Amino acid sequence: MVRGNDRWSVTSIDVARHAGVSQSTVSLVFAGKAEGRVSPLTQQKVLRIAEELGYRPNIAARTLRLGHTNIIAFVIPDVTNPFFAAVLKGAEQAARAHDYAVILVSTDNDQAWQGVVMDALTTHSIEGFVLCAVRPPDNLDLSLLRGRALIVDDTYPDLTALQLDIAGGTQAAMQHLIELGHRKIAHLASRRDTATFRLRGMIYEQTLSQLGEPIRAEYTAQAALEPEDALQAARQLLQATDIPTAIFCDDDLLAIGVYKAAREMELAIPGQLSVVGFGGGLIAQTLAPDLTTVAIPAGRLGEQALEILYTILNTTQPVASALMPLQLRIGDSTALPRP
Template identity: 40%
Template sequence: MTSLDVAREANVSQSTVSLVLNGKSEGRVSQATCELVRETAARLGYRPNVSAQMLRTGIGRTLAFAVPNVRQPFFGQVLVAAELAAREHGYSVLLVDASTDLLWSERLVGMIRSRLIAGCIAYAPDVEAEARFSEVSDRVVLAESDTAALSSVDLSIGAAMKAVVDHLAELGHRKMGHFAAQYPRLTFRNRRATFLAALKRAGINTNPNWYSASTFEIDVATEAAKQLIKTGVTAIACDDDLLAGAVYRAARQLGLSIPDDLSVVGFNDVELARLLHPELTTVNIPSDTLGRETVRRLLNKIDGKTERTRQTVVKLHLIMRQSTTRPRRQEFTTKP
C-alpha cells in the first residue's frame, strides 16, 4: 500500500497525503482533509517506508523520550500522550530508561549526531546529562531540568504545594508531615522547599521529626511511613502517589484509619489514586498536556521554528477526594 493508493482512495493529491502523513499540513491542508487522509491511511493499512524517508532526508523519524524510572506509572501516562502527538506528525517515540543505563545520555547524543533519531526529550535529567546534551541542544528538549534555566517545560510546583498546605490548614491540621521522594532531582528539592515556605506563610510551625524520605520500593517506603506516622502528625503530604500508597499500607498495619486518624495527600494523580480506599486527594499533573507540549517544542526545534516563550510552565491542580478531613484529635496512639 503506497501513498498514491491513499490519495486515490481519499480523492486528494499525493502531495496532500505526503504533507498530512509527514506532519507538515498545518496551515496548508484543512482539518477535515487531514482527518480524511489519516482515516483512509489507517483503513487501508498504509505504513510509511521508514528506510525511504531516511534515504530522502538523512534523518530517522524517531524521537527518544528519556525518563528517570520507566516503572513509575506517571511516566507511562506522559509517554502515551507524547506518542500520540508524535504520530500525528509522522514520528514514532523510543522510550529510554535512565535508571538502568549509566551511559544513556551519551548514547542518545551519539544517535542524534549519527541521525538515527531526530531528537530527544529528557525528563528530569541530571547535571551530567544536561552538559552532554548541550552539544546537540538544537535537537533536545529538557523537561523539569535539574538546572531550572534549561527547562523548556516545567511544572508549577510552588503553587501546588501551597494548595496542599492551604487545604490541610483549612481543615484544621497543624501537625503536617512531609513524606519526600529520596531521589536527587530538583523537582523533589523544590517540593520540600515550597512545602516549608507554604507552612511559614500559613503561620504553621514544623518539626524536623515530621519529615521522612524514601525510595519508591514498597517495603522500604512502608517502614519509613510508619516512623513518620508515629511522630504524631495528623496529615501527611507525599511527593508521589506511590509514597501515598505506602502511607495507606503503613497506617493499616498500625491499626489507623484514613482519613479519620490520618489525612493523606499524594502527588501526580495516577490511576492508583482512584484505586486506593478511600480515594486519594492528590495534585494532578496533566500528563496529556505535558507529553504533547514536550513533543511540540521538540518538533519546533527540529523544524527551526522560534518559540514565543523560553519556557512552558504546566499548571498543576489539587484534586479533592476522600483521604483528607478535619483532624479528629491532635494526638493519637498506634494500636499494638
C-alpha cells in the same frame, strides 16, 4: 545476521520504470515537491503505479540523503511508574499525528544516560529528545542537545522546558490541609534529588514557616519511589513522639506506603490521619479511600511536550519554556484533624 530486506524491494526506480518516467519524477512526487515540476496527470500515474506495486520509500536512503530521521527519543526514569507511562502515552499519540516514531529510553541507572544519548543521537540519527524528569549528566556536551531537546518537569540551562507548576500545586495541597485545621503535617519526600522534588520540600517548609510552625526533623522522611521503601519511611513518620495528623507525599507511589503503614497501626484515613499525594493517576483511583492529590494531567503533558518539541525542531529561534498549571483534586483521604 541472516535477515535481509531481500523480500521487499520495490524502489522508486521500479516505479519509474513501470510508469515510464524517471526516478527523479517519482521522487519529486513522493517528496511532495511536485508542484510546478510534474504535471498533475503524471502525478496521478506515478501514484497509481506506486500503489499497485506496493512501493514504500526507503527511509534509510532518505535519511542518508537528508540527514534526518523522523524519530524522537523519549527519556524517562522508569516506564513502570504510572505517571511516566501516562505521559508517554500522550506523547506517543501526538508523535504519531506528526509522523514521528518514538523510541523509548529508560534510565534506571543514571550512568547509562550519557552513553545512550550519544549513541542515539549519532548512531540512530535521532532528531529530538524529550527528557522527562531526567537531568542530563553534567559532563554531557550540551551542544548535542541544544535545539533538539525539551526538558519536562525539570530545568537545565539553555534548554527549553515544559514545567509543571509544582509550587502552586504544593501550595494548594498545604493550604487545603491547613484550612482543615492541620498543623502537625509531615512530609514524605522522594529520595530523588531533582528540582521538581526539591521544590515540593521548599514550599512545604515555607508554608509551615509562614504559619509560625516549627520544621521538625522527625516530620520528614525520604523514600525511593516504590511502595516497599515508602512503607518503611511512613512507619518512621508515624512513630514520631507527637504523631502527625497529616502527611504530604511527594508522589502518589509514596502514599501507598502511608496507607499501608496507617493500616498496620490501625490509624483510620482520614479520621485519624489525612493524606495528600502528588500525581493523580491510576494509583489515586486505586487507593481506598480515594486519595486527595495534586493531579497532574499526564496525558496532556505528554501531548504538549511533543508539540513544543515539534516547534523546537522546526525553528531556529529559541523556543520559550512553558508552564502547566496543576489542580488539587480533593478525595476522601483528608478531613479535620483528630482532636
